Amino acid sequence: MVIAVELDPRMVLELQRRFQGTPLSNRLKVIQGDVLKTDLPYFDICVANIPYQISSPLTFKLLNHQPSFRCAIIMFQREFAMRLVAQPGDTLYCRLSVNTQLYARVFHLLKVGKNNFRPPPKVDSSVVRVEPRKPRPQVNPKEWDGFIRICFIRKNKTLGSIFRMKNVLSLLEKNYKTLRALQPSQIGSSAGTDTEMDMSGLADYKEDQSSMDLDDGTDDEMEVEDGDDTEVSEFKEKVLAVLKEKNFYEKRSSKLSQEEFLYLLSRFNMAGIHFS
Numbered sequence: 001m002v003i004a005v006e007l008d009p010r011m012v013l014e015l016q017r018r019f020q021g022t023p024l025s026n027r028l029k030v031i032q033g034d035v036l037k038t039d040l041p042y043f044d045i046c047v048a049n050i051p052y053q054i055s056s057p058l059t060f061k062l063l064n065h066q067p068s069f070r071c072a073i074i075m076f077q078r079e080f081a082m083r084l085v086a087q088p089g090d091t092l093y094c095r096l097s098v099n100t101q102l103y104a105r106v107f108h109l110l111k112v113g114k115n116n117f118r119p120p121p122k123v124d125s126s127v128v129r130v131e132p133r134k135p136r137p138q139v140n141p142k143e144w145d146g147f148i149r150i151c152f153i154r155k156n157k158t159l160g161s162i163f164r165m166k167n168v169l170s171l172l173e174k175n176y177k178t179l180r181a182l183q184p185s186q187i188g189s190s191a192g193t194d195t196e197m198d199m200s201g202l203a204d205y206k207e208d209q210s211s212m213d214l215d216d217g218t219d220d221e222m223e224v225e226d227g228d229d230t231e232v233s234e235f236k237e238k239v240l241a242v243l244k245e246k247n248f249y250e251k252r253s254s255k256l257s258q259e260e261f262l263y264l265l266s267r268f269n270m271a272g273i274h275f276s
């Protein structure tokens with residue numbers, strides 16, 4: 001059974017016209033609507049030639065789809081595709097790479113040059129294969145997102161210098177105090193929480209889905225005050241101790257693997273430091 005989702009009613013009609021009366025017609029179901037707003041039914045394979053402006057939200061939607069599918073073969077704008085597959089140390093390695101690769105293995109399959117289209121568009125394309133990881137990693141998505149946003153404030157700076165930033169420390173301290181006030185017994189444990197906390201301390205904080213935008217893939221870095229808080233606070237020492245414990249202090253996000261990010265987040269959480 002093939003389920004197609006198409007926004008344009010004229011395309012839907014054309015598709016139905018072509019299949020009507022053929023032996024295959026009862027094996028095609030066409031849903032007319034916005035794929036981003038459609039409750040997708042169960043599927044095991046997704047094949048899509050999408051408008052590139054929905055690349056990020058669609059990727060996110062697919063990665064959150066349950067039960068997860070076997071694989072998706074999707075054509076993206078070349079640069080977006082290269083960000084999806086980028087590995088630590090690659091120039092294009094960014095928040096999009098880390099967030100996607102947390103939930104899926106992504107493979108670059110083939111390049112599709114712009115001259116394959118008439119009229120040629122401005123950008124080249126690439127086809128990628130997305131395979132959700134099974135089992136799905138057990139990570140609190142808000143906690144992960146908050147943590148990765150901070151790590152990529154300046155992806156080529158050391159984590160030590162990022163976590164010494166005034167705004168970062170005050171945000172984390174605020175979260176720490178809120179959590180302590182709410183759940184005194186859980187401080188110091190690795191328990192996650194769904195409690196929403198204040199992220200407004202970081203200028204340019206956007207909603208969850210924007211972490212997959214091509215825009216912010218181009219420049220992952222947030223606008224934050226760079227000032228170093230020279231006042232040695234107890235909380236600051238606590239944060240820096242986590243980084244120093246396994247030599248993350250001198251490391252840079254641009255070179256950290258998925259496993260290292262997961263490990264560091266778990267160490268922060270164990271110290272009662274939370275990001276959401």
Ligand SMILES: C[S@@+](CC[C@H](N)C(=O)[O-])C[C@H]1O[C@@H](n2cnc3c(N)ncnc32)[C@H](O)[C@@H]1O
Pocket residue numbers: 005006007008011033034035036049050051054
């Ligand atoms: C790049 S074209 C691909 C057309 C055709 N599927 C093909 O492969 O030749 C993208 C198609 O997605 C449709 N589309 C655009 N936004 C959509 C959305 N949010 N949900 C579903 N379909 C959408 C457009 O109407 C268009 O037909």
